[in-house]
Amino acid sequence: MLATVASVNSANRLKVHLSDKYHIPSRIIQTPSSLTKEGCGYSLKFEDKHKNAVKSCAAELRINIRAFFREENTGNKVNYVKE
Amino acid sequence: MIYLDNAATTFPKPDAVISAVTDFLTKCGASPGRGSYDSALHSSEILFRCQENIATLFSIPSPERIVFTKNATEAINAAIFGTVLPGDEIIISSMEHNSVMRSSHEATVRGAKLKIAHASPTGKVDPSSIERLISNKTKLICLIHSSNVSGTINDIHSVLSIAKKHNILTLFDLSQSAGIIPIDASLFDMAAFSGHKGLMGTMGTGCLYVREGISIKPLLYGGTGSYSESARMPDFFPDLFHAGTLNAPGIAALNEGVKFILREGVYEKEAEITRYLYDSLMNIPSVTVPGERERTSAVSITAKGFDPIFIAHELNREGICVRAGLHCAPLAHRTLGTIEKGTLRFSPGFFTEKADIDIALMSFKKIIEK
Structure with missing residues (x-):
């Protein structure tokens, strides 16, 4: 799952806090261009089951998550479904 | 010597500061906030870690509102020109460095008014002398924490209380005090400091801290690696102030300098x-x-x-x-x-x-x- 955020700085804060406090691993990726109208965004990628923890973590840090996207693999393509 | x-x-710098520069230049090299390959993300993480460590050192509640500049002078310029408008008044002291004096003077050329609170012959600024200069047009009080000439330490917390009572912004110049004496900046509005003095980093680094809730315009406009389709600067920190490529090797060094201070006391x-x-x-x-x-x-x-x-x-x-x-x-x-x-x-x-x-x-x- 992806959580899209405004900046790489927000993504880093979220990633580190998730790891330190919730022990949840995540990875920063550039937001796929199909998911952002503004261009050059960053997202945090994590397992779907951690969505609520990511929400809580973002709330604690007052980081605005723009949207969550579930990934669906169809062959060698990935579709993103907004949650 | x-x-x-x-x-x-x-000078000299701690070994870890020197290693940080060489490690960055030999093993990482990427621009922070640009791209998502591993070394670009590593570079961004160094910047983030540096903000976190500075926030710990100064008890700053929102690390993302610490922005990197090339020196304290740029940070001071950003704070003054980002908040003061024509018709506003600025109060400074008679102990200020030219970084404050000249930028405040330029603000008067642009239509602001400058008032100077005179310090004692030892260089100490009496907070009440600042309060006496306040009018309903005063926008900003800008005060040096510690003099670069006499080392005199000003009572910035009393000045902060006065400013808050009158709903006036404050900017403290911590260039001579950051990393030299303990500082609690948790209630500060804005603070500018060098990275290469008491914080032990390399030249070409400085910082501006801007408290949450303060409306400020950036000094520079340009690419931030975020919101690229928009003609406007992003409205969030630190991107609002991070136009153009940052001095990542210097920030890596500054991070190690701050860690050194936190570790060594x-x-x-x-x-x-x-x-x-x-x-x-x-x-x-x-x-x-x-x-x-x-x-x-x-x-x-x-x-x-x-x-x-x-x-x-x-x-x-x-x-x-x-x-x-x-x-x-x-x-x-x-x-x-x-x-x-x-x-x-x-x-x-x-x-x-x-x-x-x-x-x-x-x-x-x-x-x-x-």
């Missing part, structure tokens, strides 16, 4: 060596030392009958690095009564030993007793 110009920039050693220098100078009859004993590491002196520049030149011949002149702070020299010839400034640092001071003062005495 005996280096006693730490008020200008600290440098304050008492710096205070002790400064007291030793001050007391030693006070024992030389023809020497005058403006300011108070409790100070940051700038110890400026005048020696009766001598041009400070001549003494600095002679000391340089002995391998002793000190700075003479006005130290980019003419207002402060007027306040201290040293405007005519300026002063000779000795400024020790964390790595200065008492033996260094002894050798430097032995050479100094030889020059003035010739």
Whole structure:
């Protein structure tokens, strides 16, 4: 799952806090261009089951998550479904 | 060489600071906030870690609102020109460095009004003298925490209380105090500081902290690696102030410098060596030392009958690095009564030993007793 955020700085804060406090691993990726109208965004990628923890973590840090996207693999393509 | 110009920039640097630069340049090299390959993300993480460590050092509640600049001067310019509008009033003190004095003067050229609170002959600014200057047009109070000439430490917390009572913004210049004395910036509005002085980083780094809720315009406009389709700057920190490629090797070094301070607890050693220098100078009859004993590491002196520049030149011949002149702070020299010839400034640092001071003062005495 992806959580899209405004900046790489927000993504880093979220990633580190998730790891330190919730022990949840995540990875920063550039937001796929199909998911952002503004261009050059960053997202945090994590397992779907951690969505609520990511929400809580973002709330604690007052980081605005723009949207969550579930990934669906169809062959060698990935579709993103907004949650 | 005996280096006693730490008020200008600290030297030597901790080993970890030097390694951070070489490691960055040899193993990472990528621009922070640009791309998502591993080394670009690593570069972004260094920047983020540096903000976190600075926030820990100064008890700053929102690390993302610490933005990187090329020096404290740029940070001060960003704070003044980002908040002060034509018709607004700025209050500064008579101990300010030209970084504040010249940018405030430029603000008057752009339509603001400048008021100056006069400090005592020791360089101390009475908070009530600032309060007396406040009017309903006062937008910003800008005050040096510690003088780069006399080392005098101002009571910024009292000034902050006064400013909050009158709903006025404050900007504190921490260039001489950051990393030298403990600072609690948790309630500050804005603070500017160098990365390469007390924080032990490299030249080309500085920071501006802007409290949440303060409306400020950036000094620079350009690419931030975020919101790229928009013609406007992002409205969130730190991106609002991070137009253009950042000095990532310098920020990596600054991060290690801040970690060094957090780890080593440098304050008492710096205070002790400064007291030793001050007391030693006070024992030389023809020497005058403006300011108070409790100070940051700038110890400026005048020696009766001598041009400070001549003494600095002679000391340089002995391998002793000190700075003479006005130290980019003419207002402060007027306040201290040293405007005519300026002063000779000795400024020790964390790595200065008492033996260094002894050798430097032995050479100094030889020059003035010739």
